[in-house]
Amino acid sequence: MRGVFLDLGTVSNGDLDTGSLLAALPGLVIHEQTAQQEVAARIAGCEVVLLNKCRVTREMMARNPQLRLVALTATGVDNVDVAAARELGVGVANLVDYCTPSVVQHVFAVLLSLTHRLPEYDRLARSGGWGRADRFSVFPFPIRELRGRVIAIVGFGALGRGVARVAEAFGMQVRVANRPGAERQPGRLDLAELLPQADVLSLHCPLTPATRGLIGKPQLAAMKPDAVIVNTARGGLIDAAALAEALRAGRLGGAGIDVLEQEPPVDGNPLLDPAIPNLIVTPHTAWAARESRQRCLDELAANVQAFLLGQRRNRVD
Numbered sequence: 001m002r003g004v005f006l007d008l009g010t011v012s013n014g015d016l017d018t019g020s021l022l023a024a025l026p027g028l029v030i031h032e033q034t035a036q037q038e039v040a041a042r043i044a045g046c047e048v049v050l051l052n053k054c055r056v057t058r059e060m061m062a063r064n065p066q067l068r069l070v071a072l073t074a075t076g077v078d079n080v081d082v083a084a085a086r087e088l089g090v091g092v093a094n095l096v097d098y099c100t101p102s103v104v105q106h107v108f109a110v111l112l113s114l115t116h117r118l119p120e121y122d123r124l125a126r127s128g129g130w131g132r133a134d135r136f137s138v139f140p141f142p143i144r145e146l147r148g149r150v151i152a153i154v155g156f157g158a159l160g161r162g163v164a165r166v167a168e169a170f171g172m173q174v175r176v177a178n179r180p181g182a183e184r185q186p187g188r189l190d191l192a193e194l195l196p197q198a199d200v201l202s203l204h205c206p207l208t209p210a211t212r213g214l215i216g217k218p219q220l221a222a223m224k225p226d227a228v229i230v231n232t233a234r235g236g237l238i239d240a241a242a243l244a245e246a247l248r249a250g251r252l253g254g255a256g257i258d259v260l261e262q263e264p265p266v267d268g269n270p271l272l273d274p275a276i277p278n279l280i281v282t283p284h285t286a287w288a289a290r291e292s293r294q295r296c297l298d299e300l301a302a303n304v305q306a307f308l309l310g311q312r313r314n315r316v317d
Helices: 019-024 036-043 058-062 082-088 100-115 118-126 158-169 191-197 217-222 240-248 290-308
Strands: 003-005 048-051 069-072 091-093 150-154 173-177 200-203 228-231 254-257 279-281
Touching (some): 036 058, 048 290, 058 082, 069 290, 082 091, 091 290, 100 228, 100 254, 100 279, 158 200, 240 254
Parallel strands (some): 003 048, 069 091, 200 228, 228 254
């Protein structure tokens, strides 16, 4: 069976073992990167297409009647026309719960950094401010404990539940939001009711028409002035300009942003201004611990193997 992996380089820096993939698909052709204009040519004649961020359209699938499976190294499938795949009899498989340990670590790494003001204290100490002090300890930037504080979680799948478990270990109070556009769940609160209570807001929901712009100027205004936002989900959930304005004005305690609406941000983004205080921006690395990335490839191989055996595993079609 002829297969191609379009963009292994989005998952691996040459540090991962592809053995499980090659065992599932002997002769698999692997490309480190594939420009979008090259996708149609590279999938021509293939029965299995593996990818991360490349787009596969209805037209591409229609031109390849032999295509049987599109398998992604991601949970989101917005770059594949799933409706067309269903009509054309092409299976689509994603990954679930492969990077939870890495994402949870990242959430608390940025939360603790912002809460303990580690960047500011690092700069103060290494710039000579500590040496010029007349005391053993200097703490001009306010530090808060996590214990007893309220963390509001939007999106309570594997990632949200993982964050909740660690939050409880810190002694935090966990509150779960009803996700806009989804069915209301017992024990959860609407976001509008939850935001004024939240000391920390952690986003783990998909980007949908109902969640795009979920956190904008009105929502930020409803939050406590020392609240912290962490977004490891999708950049489009937050109005970047409104968040930058709130941080500059001191109307928010801080933010840890791992995702932007355009990635890479070749056209810029308001949150990339280095003058914005209490902000940590990372280049979509929350998921990227080596163990999680290896698990990603192994789970991808398991999806392919299941498909070849006639089994439905992580299918979204």
